[in-house]
Amino acid sequence: MIIEKLSVDGFKNLRDVSFEPCGGINVVYGENAQGKTNLVEAVWILSGVKSFRGTKERDMIRFDGDFASISASIRDSQRPQELEIKLSGNPRERRIFLNGVRQRALSGLFGALKCVVFTPEDLELTKGSPDVRRSFIDLCISQIRPSYQVTFGKYENVLIQRNALLKNIASGISQPSDLDVWDLQMAKMGAYITVLKCQYTQKLDSFSKKIYSEISNNSEQMSLKYISTVYPEPESRSDWQGEMIEEYLEVLRNNRAEDIRLGFTGAGIHRDEIEVRIGGRIAKDFGSQGQNRSAAISMKLGQAYILAEEVGDMPVILLDDVLSELDSSRRDYIVNRLRGAQIFITSCERIEKMEGKKFRMKAGRLSTDSDEGV
Ligand SMILES: Nc1ncnc2c1ncn2[C@@H]1O[C@H](COP(=O)(O)OP(=O)(O)OP(=O)(O)O)[C@@H](O)[C@H]1O
Ligand SMILES: [Mg+2]
Numbered sequence: 299m300i301i302e303k304l305s306v307d308g309f310k311n312l313r314d315v316s317f318e319p320c321g322g323i324n325v326v327y328g329e330n331a332q333g334k335t336n337l338v339e340a341v342w343i344l345s346g347v348k349s350f351r352g353t354k355e356r357d358m359i360r361f362d363g364d365f366a367s368i369s370a371s372i373r374d375s376q377r378p379q380e381l382e383i384k385l386s387g388n389p390r391e392r393r394i395f396l397n398g399v400r401q402r403a404l405s406g407l408f409g410a411l412k413c414v415v416f417t418p419e420d421l422e423l424t425k426g427s428p429d430v431r432r433s434f435i436d437l438c439i440s441q442i443r444p445s446y447q448v449t450f451g452k453y454e455n456v457l458i459q460r461n462a463l464l465k466n467i468a469s470g471i472s473q474p475s476d477l478d479v480w481d482l483q484m485a486k487m488g489a490y491i492t493v494l495k496c497q498y499t500q501k502l503d504s505f506s507k508k509i510y511s512e513i514s515n516n517s518e519q520m521s522l523k524y525i526s527t528v529y530p531e532p533e534s535r536s537d538w539q540g541e542m543i544e545e546y547l548e549v550l551r552n553n554r555a556e557d558i559r560l561g562f563t564g565a566g567i568h569r570d571e572i573e574v575r576i577g578g579r580i581a582k583d584f585g586s587q588g589q590n591r592s593a594a595i596s597m598k599l600g601q602a603y604i605l606a607e608e609v610g611d612m613p614v615i616l617l618d619d620v621l622s623e624l625d626s627s628r629r630d631y632i633v634n635r636l637r638g639a640q641i642f643i644t645s646c647e648r649i650e651k652m653e654g655k656k657f658r659m660k661a662g663r664l665s666t667d668s669d670e671g672v
Contacts, residue, residue: 322641468559
């Protein structure tokens with residue numbers, strides 16, 4: 299999948315950016331605070347996912363401006379598509395179009411442009427809280443199966459309702475039996491989500507294991523394992539319409555008294571963990587900085603490969619500032635591993651040896667390098 303044309307104006311500090319990236323490597327270089335990451339973020343937002351930097355919609359508009367627009371022509375093995383976003387201070391005036399059809403929200407674009415972004419914060423994938431890994435796997439699955447987002451959103455709603463009810467029961471407003479209806483819904487969706495997440499984790503484990511051993515010259519192995527708060531051995535399960543529901547319900551019932559006391563649901567997919575190990579030990583507790591970084595990169599590369607395998611197109615790869623932190627052999631390894639994909643690389647240096655097109659970012663304006671490599 300490639301972006302054939304990209305235009306960004308008024309998004310953060312970017313002005314009148316309009317260019318045709320090449321299908322291979324595109325290096326965007328420039329000094330600090332010029333707008334390189336903003337450009338990567340603009341591409342990411344076109345993919346219909348919340349900003350990886352956590353930027354709120356109103357903060358996407360230039361401080362002294364009143365609109366932000368991002369648009370792209372993309373092409374995958376199936377067809378060309380047009381994406382368009384125009385934001386203004388008033389959310390009701392936002393205009394989002396996918397192939398000319400108006401969408402209500404940015405998420406309406408989800409599924410058209412598929413990207414995998416690498417940022418220095420990826421270290422959090424292995425070192426951060428379980429929530430970071432849970433959301434990562436959720437995103438990976440939704441990229442392959444957009445309907446997963448809907449199921450997952452419903453689960454989150456049920457969880458909010460159940461937690462509110464737990465508090466009402468504790469204060470005598472509601473009865474414990476009122477939980478039955480929520481428990482059943484939770485168990486049905488929870489069983490299904492467990493199977494999807496566990497299967498994805500197993501797949502990611504086999505991809506990232508291989509990549510990690512290549513990056514680290516076979517010095518040690520990494521592994522990923524889905525740890526369920528409901529099922530002792532989730533990897534052996536697939537009967538999400540059968541006994542898994544009963545077992546989920548049983549866990550919820552057994553935890554009921556404790557849940558009421560604490561005012562929240564203690565077990566369920568929202569508390570599950572994806573355990574990352576390096577050389578057999580938990581990465582976040584025992585891994586070195588370099589080991590954790592390699593593990594995080596292996597997970598991201600794994601995400602790209604699985605996506606390519608499942609949907610038939612390699613996603614667009616966004617490498618924000620990550621190459622500069624790696625030694626040259628790891629850098630070459632990653633770029634070689636991603637050969638064939640369209641890649642955007644940001645860097646403070648021009649990266650002389652890198653093939654492909656080069657663009658210079660200065661004060662939010664992008665110029666094509668006169669000295670293009672191709
Ligand atoms: N809404 C906004 N309006 C205008 N400028 C903004 C807005 N939000 C952020 N900026 C500015 O955009 C500038 C560029 O940010 P960006 O993170 O893209 O820089 P960068 O080129 O990636 O730098 P670095 O090399 O340090 O990573 C920052 O100085 C920031 O203050
Ligand atoms: Mg940056």
